[in-house]
Amino acid sequence: MVASRAGAPVVRETPCKSILNRSGIGDYSLNCYTGCTHACVYCYARFMQRFHPHEESWGDFVDVKSNAVEVLARQLRRAQPGSVFVSSACDGWQPEEAKRQLTRECCRLLVAHNFQVNILTKSALVLRDLDILADSPARVGVTVTTPDPHLQRLWEPRCATVEQRWQVLAEAKATDLRTSVMFGPLLPFLSDSLEVLLEMMTRAGDLGVDSIWVDQLNPRPRVWPAVQELLRREFPDLLWPYRKVLFDKSSRQAYIAQLRRRVRAASEKLKLTDRVSGCT
Ligand code: SF4
Incomplete structure (x- = not known):
């Protein structure tokens, strides 16, 4: 040991x-x-x-x-x-x-x-x-939850930078491997806007990524205490909105329906509907 x-x-x-x-x-x-x-x-x-x-x-x-x-x-x-x-x-x-x-x-x-x-x-x-x-x-995939380096460091403190992840996809593609990207969990009110979706999907499209999955943040066991701690420290104003979209049934349904509409709008605008799944 x-x-x-x-x-x-x-x-x-x-x-x-x-x-x-x-x-x-x-x-x-x-x-x-x-x-x-x-x-x-x-x-x-x-x-x-x-x-x-x-x-x-x-x-x-x-x-x-x-x-x-x-x-x-x-x-x-x-x-x-x-x-x-x-x-x-x-x-x-x-x-x-x-x-x-x-x-x-x-x-x-x-x-x-x-x-x-x-x-x-x-x-x-x-x-x-x-x-x-x-x-x-083989298929090589990376996860990207936000294009913002500051948010990435807060939420994924010890992972590769987002640029390094895009580079993984570029090099896998150059090796003729199939590629995928998981946009998730999208962070409510931080990385789930139409603008962010368009930015991330544009990058994936430009890299010729074969499959794009989108996922929302889910209130899985043991996740909320860690999320709550970060929100308290960095985004105290988001504590209540997060509680609502994670734990209040009707707010959650409304949030996911809205997110689906944004995902659909972004994938249609970029003509990526055949490659996008999840949240659609
Ligand atoms: S989400 Fe969990 S398993 Fe995946 S890279 Fe982060 S800490 Fe590791």
């Missing part, structure tokens, strides 16, 4: 029994880490702490599934090929991956066994692995 408390995340080695798991998002999901040191405020994976309690806060720990590659190799002897979402409850390319290379080696095995790798990340480290994905049907 490697542990540091001086501002650095606590890293533990936790061997796993299974790494390729059936999933509702694709056929399978694969997570080489429990926890994510990207520490996004709105992260829905915070629910993991219910099943894997840690004394550290979300973002301050990562458990490394140190035997992930061996376990995957064993599972692949029997598993039927299908699509694999990498990753569903962590970022597979968070900083610890730079030296561990577990996600990289798992992707290499998946590609070799004809599985379709679907990546979603907020890290430019994924560029390291385009070599093993090239010539496969």
Whole structure:
């Protein structure tokens, strides 16, 4: 075990029994880490702490599934090929991956066994692995919740910059890989306006991104306390409006209906309707 408390995340080695798991998002999901040191405020994976309690806060720990590659190799002897979402409850390319290379080696095995790798990340480290994905049907996707660098640093303090994420898509495209972008969760009253949607969709369209998903902020377990803390500190005037759109049923319905109209308007204006899904 490697542990540091001086501002650095606590890293533990936790061997796993299974790494390729059936999933509702694709056929399978694969997570080489429990926890994510990207520490996004709105992260829905915070629910993991219910099943894997840690004394550290979300973002301050990562458990490394140190035997992930061996376990995957064993599972692949029997598993039927299908699509694999990498990753569903962590970022597979968070900083610890730079030296561990577990996600990289798992992707290499998946590609070799004809599985379709679907990546979603907020890290430019994924560029390291385009070599093993090239010539496969893999899809490389990034998440963008706001084009504003200041907002990005507040909500996603340890992720790649938004520009670096666009660069990931550009380089994946240049490698002839399919690409996707997740605009979500859009931050109510901060990054959900028609202007912001047009700005982000224009960029995605210019880059030739194949699929664009849009998602709203959802009041998932353990998310609200973190969101509330940030709002109190940075946007106290938004505390009440957020409470309404997250927890008041009729306000939430009205908010989502409005958001859908904006998403539809932006995608129609930019002629991207065939590529946009979610919130539509
Ligand atoms: S990158 Fe994804 S998994 Fe990691 S903290 Fe952010 S939202 Fe959570």
